[in-house]
Amino acid sequence: MSLKLVGTVALVTGASSGIGHATARALAEQGARVVAVARRKDRLDALVNDIQQSGGEALAIASDITDRASAEAAVRQAVDHFGRLDILVNNAGVMIIGPVVENEVRDWEQMIALNQQALLYMTKAALPHLEAAAESDVRGVADIVNISSYAGRVASPNFAVYNMTKFGVNGFTEALRQELGGGHIRVGVLEPGAVRTELNDNHSGVIRDDIEAFFASIEALEAEDIADGVAYMVTRPRRAAIGELWMMPTEQTYKV
Numbered sequence: 001m002s003l004k005l006v007g008t009v010a011l012v013t014g015a016s017s018g019i020g021h022a023t024a025r026a027l028a029e030q031g032a033r034v035v036a037v038a039r040r041k042d043r044l045d046a047l048v049n050d051i052q053q054s055g056g057e058a059l060a061i062a063s064d065i066t067d068r069a070s071a072e073a074a075v076r077q078a079v080d081h082f083g084r085l086d087i088l089v090n091n092a093g094v095m096i097i098g099p100v101v102e103n104e105v106r107d108w109e110q111m112i113a114l115n116q117q118a119l120l121y122m123t124k125a126a127l128p129h130l131e132a133a134a135e136s137d138v139r140g141v142a143d144i145v146n147i148s149s150y151a152g153r154v155a156s157p158n159f160a161v162y163n164m165t166k167f168g169v170n171g172f173t174e175a176l177r178q179e180l181g182g183g184h185i186r187v188g189v190l191e192p193g194a195v196r197t198e199l200n201d202n203h204s205g206v207i208r209d210d211i212e213a214f215f216a217s218i219e220a221l222e223a224e225d226i227a228d229g230v231a232y233m234v235t236r237p238r239r240a241a242i243g244e245l246w247m248m249p250t251e252q253t254y255k256v
């Protein structure tokens, strides 16, 4: 079987756990050189080691991408190291849910800072390099995949600000898709339903109990399922762009 991403470089944010970790591995399995970005360096180093043991190439960059200068530096470091950037997966995200009247404003600020602002910083910094990759003869196309959520399609109580951040990601993605398609940069959004990861570890009390009961009531997705989806999106022929991929657990009919 021929690997479809040989010669490319893919940067994945939030690669220290969950969906980002699985995505970094999946893209490396297709031959991409992978840049793994998150704050927990020990986790990133272990991932890089895993990829190298399997014969791939990877680089760990410890960065808090809610800081604009750090996000820009991460992209610069990736390109300095591997010489190009073909694929950006904006995956890092945080979810802190609860009723609006009870939520802490600082939790909203954290969600907006990571789910939206950091995604913008990474995208803006990556664009010149993606444009160059799209013009190169490796694939003649470049990719941005934004990890949104089922909560970017459907709003529900307790999710208001998380909904706001993910609805925003969906709108930004489609606008950018239309702006960049002519230059052969594909921009798509992937919207997972419930995936078993560390995302829900921020909660306590009733919300945590509800989330745990919900996950116990269905066969949730695994991070590898979403990684498969990302790999599918970025390995289409140059002419084919997946603008939106909505991936749900078969049994999920409602939110927590």
Ligand SMILES: NC(=O)c1ccc[n+]([C@@H]2O[C@H](COP(=O)([O-])OP(=O)(O)OC[C@H]3O[C@@H](n4cnc5c(N)ncnc54)[C@H](OP(=O)(O)O)[C@@H]3O)[C@@H](O)[C@H]2O)c1
Binding pocket: 013, 014, 015, 016, 017, 018, 019, 020, 037, 038, 039, 040, 041, 043, 063, 064, 065, 066, 091, 092, 093, 094, 095, 114, 147, 148, 149, 150, 191, 192, 193, 194, 195, 196, 197, 198, 199, 200, 223
């Ligand atoms: N799990 C689900 O059910 C589900 C459903 C729909 C959508 N999603 C979306 O999927 C994406 C990945 O989430 P996940 O489920 O895989 O959760 P996760 O395991 O908690 O992963 C979140 C990642 O974001 C990184 N991160 C957090 N703050 C950061 C910062 N300031 N700078 C850089 N990286 C940061 C974390 O690494 P560090 O802590 O090391 O920085 C971690 O690698 C998110 O956008 C989430 O909204 C998840």
